[in-house]
Amino acid sequence: MVTRTRFDDSDCPVARSVDAIGDWWSLLIVRDAFDGSRRFGEFQRSLGVAKNILTARLRTLVDGGVLASVPASDGSAYREYVLTPKGKALFPVIVALRQWGEQNFFAPGEPRSRLVDRRRGQPLRPLETLSEDGRRLDPDDTTVLKVPAP
Amino acid sequence: MVTRTRFDDSDCPVARSVDAIGDWWSLLIVRDAFDGSRRFGEFQRSLGVAKNILTARLRTLVDGGVLASVPASDGSAYREYVLTPKGKALFPVIVALRQWGEQNFFAPGEPRSRLVDRRRGQPLRPLETLSEDGRRLDPDDTTVLKVPAP
């Protein structure tokens, strides 16, 4: 078979995360969920994605425990998609991608959506990778211990 | 045409980042680059990816300024792929995905690769999303300011 390669049994947590999210659409769905989208139609309009793709991705995310399908909060008979705790734990991933994008793909002053602290209306601090004892770590200050081959 | 949807002109930095990286393979290539891989063959063996796919992804990453193709450091005539500063700036993204994967897809004690502080051999602190004035922010403490429609 020529199915897409899976990483769900990899030794590397990064690979398993990547596998669980599934594709880029899924990550943008999660982003929209953080932005407040809940309904099928909201995601569809916001992303401009084909409905069959959206259907499939929502199902994958629900099956993966990132989103949950719950009865609509407005009392109607429709359903809504909300982040589970596992989904909310993706927040640093989204923030990291956002900050990387801001720094590298926008001219100064170019209009863009902004993520702000609700209380003060200020942008967030850049994420910092810290050691156990609080030193800032660059990539070169770290190393990966691989699992010994079986 | 039915080409894959692009997001390189989106107002959202997350979308542009996603577009720039291209696909999941690319992210795993970047992960391996952080782990020390430099040569075509290293990436190929580590990932088990088809060579034509790897060729295409390396080219995309080089074109996108994430990797640079440089002469091999051992003096041979081959080339190596190293992270640019822009590529190294993806470190928090990889760390965030790694931590999410560790928390959600590994049983306690299940063998996995580990990212550690080179000096102490200790794992990193979990990433924290902080406000400008240092408060820890949950997703619900933030909001996204969208760009007004043109």
Place this chain on the structure above:
DNA sequence: GCGCCTTGGTAGCATGTTGCAACCAGAGTG
């Protein structure tokens, strides 16, 4: 209840993309 619009999908088809295997040129090595 009866039209009629909205919501949330499914079905079918044309293209694009992925994965695999085979092949190949140049670099290293004895």
Place this chain on the structure above:
DNA sequence: CACTCTGGTTGCAACATGCTACCAAGGCGC
């Protein structure tokens, strides 16, 4: 100068994506 290693390219079959059309159930005016 043979032989292997490295770093690819090419061709093909299967799968995924995107688009459009279609459809069923819910909501709403009356």
